[in-house]
Amino acid sequence: MSADLQTITLPTGKKLEVHTHLFINNEFVPGHGPLIETINPATEEVICAVHSADESDVNAAVEAADKCFNEVWRKVAPAEKGRLVNKLADLMERDKEELAALDALDNGKAYTVARDIDITESIGCFRYFAGWADKIHGKTIDTVADRWCYTRHEALGVVGAVIPWNYPIMMAAWKFAPALATGNCVVMKTSELTPLSMLKFAALAKEAGFPAGVVNIITGYGHTTGNFLANHKLVSKMAFTGSTGTGRKIMESSSASNLKKLQLELGGKSAQVVCADADLENAAVMACGGIFNNHGQSCNAGSRILVHSSVLDKFLELFVKATDETIILGDPFAEETYQGPQISKGQFDKILNYIKIGQEEGATLYKGGKRWGEKGYFIEPTIFINCKNNMRIMQEEIFGPVVGIATFETIDEAIAMANDSSYGLAGGVYTSSVDTAIRVSNEIKAGTVWVNTYDIFDQSTPFGGYKQSGFGKELGKYALQEYTQVKVVKFQLLNTGL
């Protein structure tokens, strides 16, 4: 049986100790599921192996969380909960470099991006929600004279969270922060592709002083570990971010088990609309980041760009220029790298296959389209033009650095094309006209619409999809209602003449 702490070496030569067991009840304990090797996608080599959770481990984690909720966490004062969340943020700040390095190593994203975006925004997310802890208000509601009614916004209890591999720490922060601030205990299953950084986080949660059982972090395969969690009768809610296909399974599990509350953040095929009166330089730069950020591995990636036919040539020229200048591929730990490898062989193959499909469907491969380098799952930033909105590469989520460009003549046409998707996660519109900006953003059926920018996040604005991109909101005050349930208490005041 392997020890919990293993030593790994970063490409920089620095050695790190990583946890590899399951984190349950404030202890690192062995798992009974299969050992899972986690691969460095830049080198295709094994970093180390981690323990995964079988059904007994999932039960242990859920029972620890449930016991803690009922006996301890429920009685902790809200301001104290906020203080602990802030303390956790402080510790993440202290160990920022290590957390970023683990994400860069395990996921393949550029170290500078992990440090300056992923970890920085995660810390901000915890600080934001810490401030809500002692501000969860019910209401008093007047009905008739001798009745006294008020609501309480109570915690749910045990929250199950299943997160993906594309932003290992940030996806965890988006779930943990509101869940903890509203008084819940959490059992989180990380992706078996990127388990390392959250095991470091687990150690920080213990150091911050969270009572045992509030934070539990396990990993394992979705169809086993994730499935056990989704079916567990003591879990009051599942918060899931991942593919639409898996989202459906989680919903099925809830219906078959205890009708646990659900929150699903699923896929997207978001359209960026470039109008004739757009500032094209800005649009090109923003749209480039909009699709190529995180190697295209964002649920909200602006993977369809709809350009007014009159500005297509100019926009394309500027878009390619922005891509060439910004999207530098390379070793995630090199200072100038912007785009690292795709997460895995599986994803790599899937993306290359879609590039093949795109060409077969009749779209024009304008740039890229191939593997980059000899080692690691690197794919060139890829641009298709002359796309039709009903092509598979315009309807199905590719989750890689591949964008499809189509043209439109009228704003109505652009809106119709943007909405012609089973998804509705995000959208963008580039224009200098107030009327167009408001009209298009009103009409696009998506949970986030960016105007003259893309992929910009704040902890205080909500994020979540329309249509089959999911339901429920993360971030902002809106997230609080996902993690609380409303009870109304209604007193009949007897003998009011007293």
Place this chain on the structure above:
Amino acid sequence: MTVNFATEVITSKGDKLSFNTGLFINNEFVEGANTIDVINPTNGEKICAVQAAEEAQVNAAVDAAEKAYREVWSKTPSRDRARLMHKLADLIDANVDEIAKIETLDNGKGIAFSKGYDIPEVSKTLRYFAGFADKLHGKVIETEGKLSYTRHEPIGVCAAIIPWNFPLMMAGWKLGPALCTGNVVVLKTSEITPLSALKLAELIKEAGFPPGVINIITGYGAIAGDKLARHPKVGKVAFTGSTAVGRMIMKASSESNLKKITLELGGKSPNIIFDDADLDQAVAWAHKGVFFNHGQCCCAGTRIFVQEGIYDKFLERFKEYTSKTKVGDPFDQDTFQGPQVSQVQFDRIMSYIKTGKEEGATCFMGGNRLGDSGYFIEPTVFTDVKGSMKIMQEEIFGPVVAVSKFKDVDDVIDKAHDTTYGLAAAVFTQNITRAVTVANRLEAGTVWVNCYNELDYNTPFGGYKQSGIGRENGEYALENYYQVKAVKINVGL
């Protein structure tokens, strides 16, 4: 030119306390127009002198604040404001020992209270409001042919004039909501208790607040306070103090720029004890309700109404409980009641005690000075009172309570309401219907049920009637510190 007014004093217990006695403007300690002596109420002796502000210094502070707002603070992201407030809270906690001793030296309150309550409440309040900084939401409102939304914008320069009864805690109650909503502040402390805020000033600079965001001055109310209340660049004044001065602030606003005002004024709060109350609990809370902070609480339960059936028993137990009150050197750990804050207050309270006797009330216990040094007064209880008596109508602000009896709920509510004030009230009963219906009927900003003087930074506090305007603490405090703008964009008219 910055002149250093660094000062050190030694307490009776041998503690060395250091602070700076200058006016804190633009993150520097500067000279005032003159100086004011700060007296130790425990022995009547001078602690030190502090720089005091008159018109020129008030103008300098307001100018510094206005510049800081325009050039820096209005552009500071909300989460950065929050970080600074958290940093200040951390520094307060790290220095709680020294700050508490300064507070006890200056105000005379027991060290157990300064250290265990007053100072920790300041950092808790700052942390609470820091959490709101990035959560100030306007609305989007459906309107015909337009996109209409509201913004909750800061006012700009806010003035805060605070009293001497909870010197640093009152500063916290003002700074919290003012800063988190994006305003800059000129805080005028009471010239009777200026020291703890001067210590806070050092921490404000250390925390990293840009110069001019928080300015702390002291001076006489009639001079510095008045100038601040009339200043054309001050968009709002928040005042805690007597009702009489509250009127002057309102007048000053009406005569100058109609600046927004919030007023936390006096009280003569009723404490109502029904037959079925848990008597021992009622006695203990009633004691805390009036004698806490030496009776120097705007919300003190200074009129106790006891239902006929238990009146005698209540009085007997209340006398016994009150006779055990530890009055003494505030630097002793187990002191409950220290001296009153000043000679002026002392004289005023003794004068009311004399008046009470002259009006025909019975001085049931207490009524005398304690010792012959410092402003100590015995916990004092009057009985056989009439609602019209001065000691039942006017705020005494000392350890003096009037106890009377009532028949039933309608009787006591009439009696409770026989006052121009409406700050707080309390009900003691075991019956849930009685508790809720009486609480709902009472004309007071805070009604306690089976407790008294439970103040929390997240529940609103403020007066009905002549006890004031506006609320402090909790989310309700925020609306006093922002102004609402509606933006209405034509998209299809």
